[in-house]
Amino acid sequence: MTGIPITVQTLGVMLAGVMLGPWRGALSMALFIFVVALGAPLLSGGRGGLGVFYGPTAGFAIGFPFAAFAAGYMAIWLRRLPVFPATLMAAIFGGILVLYLFGITGFKIISGRDWLDATLVMAVFIPGDLVKALIAASVAQAVAKGLPDAIMTRRS
């Protein structure tokens, strides 16, 4: 068990961006995090409610829409590449780079640590998220074959 439980949560963020595109992806994540704030226990481990936004991982929750936007934007930018590498890079950019930017900033503000320490604490979770980026790309590739129209970031 960890403070930021290793779950499929960030996989959802990556897929939202890659599948729905920047705006819809970001809106879907904003809606999700809003409903969590209203009191739905939809985060990993059944967490939810306003307390999430006062905890050490508040930055991640707030970063979800931005991460989905970044992933979607990147996926569109790379749409000339084959599906797998394009969505993999988009998922890493949005779901890891941008998301951790928010997560680390939030942790830094709340824990009063400096950037390096905050980054080191959060870096523990990056390997797991790299695996999730690979899964997101595999899912996108499979969906591209089965339901080509469903991937909004690859419509011409």
Added chain:
Amino acid sequence: MISLYISHPSWMHRVPAGLKLLSLMLISITLFPVTYLWGMVIALTLTLALYASVGKPALLQLRLLTPLAPLFLVIFLMQSWSVGWLEASILLLRMLILIMLANLITLTTRMDDMMSAITPLFVPLRIFQIDPKRIAFAVTLLIRFVPVLMAVIQHLMEAWRARGGKKQIWKLAIPLTIQSIRLSDHVAEALAARGGISASPKTRVVHDESR
């Protein structure tokens, strides 16, 4: 129903949602300048007393805090190392109190009450032609489809187990994604067939005036 809400009534349930949210904001502002350990201990005691006054179901929900323990430990160790255990304790107590108070609001406020307390904040979005009612509708849809998607996941898991459960479980994410996209397409079509989520005539007039 998916919610952390405690249906057992208490005095906290009767306080309007907006007032509770405003109090939380004020408390978080007043707690930040407090730098004495005893101040935090008093605040924590008061918070616990508040939980006790709501009743046993609320006290039981304190277990929601346990997933935070490892991260709290890391923060405590790092802070003790650099600025001392006293500062570390104050920081963590402040965080703990605010999380507990925020959770208590969630436990004692129905989601639709929370929604109607927050909806006025969306009114400025009318400038961008977004009707706050659409947001409320989206929230309702999301809540409605959580159990539906849970059932989809359960079916996929059962089928996966029936096949022996040997292949990598992550591959279930593929049919799950395809099924949720199909599902959302169907819902969108059904909504469109019923005339869509049109704004009420009253809000249309507001839009017209703003043009």
